[in-house]
Amino acid sequence: MTAVSVQGLERSFGTVRAVAGIDFEVERGEIFAILGPNGAGKTTTVEILEGYLEPDGGTVRVLGHNPSTAGAAYRDRIGIVLQSSGIERELTPFEALRHLCRLYSDPADPHHLLAMVGLEHKAHERIKTLSGGQRRRLDLAGALAGRPELVFLDEPTTGFDPAARRDAWSIVRRLRDGGTTVILTTHYLDEAQALADRVAVMSQGVIVAIGDPDTLGGRHRASVRIRYRPVPGLSVADLASESSTRNGLVEIETDRPTEVLARLTGEAHRMGVELEALEVTRPSLEDVYLSLVEGGTP
């Protein structure tokens, strides 16, 4: 079942083409991440899906609705964590959540929501006394007030410390495990990699790659890089081109790692020497990502 379907989506602000024709689909029960640097068009894209912004062109369907004309019935089924939003600071988290819950036809229990985001101990203190991270967790709890089928999270963990991010991730995974579809934007690679079932990488208003984070940009097929400290008399230059790194290591990029490694280790073993600082790596998601958003190919 498809939760979200986007075709040829475009949106400009003045002369800036924030979103310049993108297509993607999100399945129900999936965590879909939109990854990209600031200004890539992520927030514009989700705000169109949420119904805040109208597209200039293209078609958008979310849970069977057109978000720009859908009304209360649509918003009753979705939850939104905005990149930044306000809340009545003089209320307590419990009061704010109880109010939100009362607006939905299938409300969650505010106590349960507070427990879910680990704010039970702050339930009856003023929101203005909460830390930034606690406020953000309250935002997340608020987005779940109507037991949504689909949740939008716009940079949900920006400003979190590593432990708080891991906690937030486990909440998001639990949501997905409960059948909720999650669409999140992030500029953190590790967040996309840790959470998302699929990732769309956006840069300058277009999707430059989309897929499983492990195979994104052909990463699983990309050449392997082998490095080691040079050993006199040991060379595989006939198999792959060698170069040397700044700190004096030999570096080999190859599409035939098995053959190259067999030769290298076989010869070293025969010579009775150790291949010091030996390293075999694939391009990291970061390498792929950086080359994608810089417009090159991995």
Next chain:
Amino acid sequence: MKALTHLPVETTHQLRVFWRTKISAFFTVGFPMLFFLIFNLLQGNEVIEGSGLRFAQFFTPSIAVFAMVTAGYTNIAIGVSIDRDEGILKRVRATPISPAAYMAGRVLASVAIGFISVALMTVIGVLFFEVSVLWDRLPTAILVLLLGAASFAALGVAVAGAAPNAQAAPVVANVTILPLLFISGIFFPLSGGPRWLELLAGALPLKPLTDAFRAQWDPTVGAVFPLRECGILIVWLLIGLAVSTRTFTWDPRPGGKSRGRSDAE
């Protein structure tokens, strides 16, 4: 239907937020009350020359109108623009509540606050300043006050919409309401001003509201329904609604002390 419960839910919520925010509660309820007490105590409740009314009988309904306008106009204009710039309105937009139910909830809460002020002043006036309630005119008094509150609330939303940001809203609200308070005869009876000023005040909403409401407390004039004044208030209500539906936005404005924003990211 869940939507039917949205109005009472939002009204209760707005009332809770209002009383919790001490500074706005003071300015909206305490400030007019302070005026009410100080003026009544200073003036010694003499009969006002030429009107045959004691001071408190004249002044209590006037300051009651001031209290209602503070709650309905100033409080809404400032509150809505602050909530917009803080991103609270944008967050509201994410929920299933309709814009109409949301604004109606805010207005109802403000009107309720205004009525609490008016009721308090009336009780204090009756107990301590020899104010007498003309019971047969009370329904008309309440109707006039409701209509005035609705007009000023609509104008308050219009000002919030027209104000470029939350810093500008209090300025616009005060610059518009303060001269109006003086030319409408809220603090002292109007007499001897230029004719054009009187005509101008009569066309603006505060003087018709004040005159119509005060007539319901004046035993020296007959009980006539203030049709003309109500007509003017209805015109201002429609103007307020027309302007606010055109200028109102949910999103924080650039240049505001915006924590929320929506841009080309």
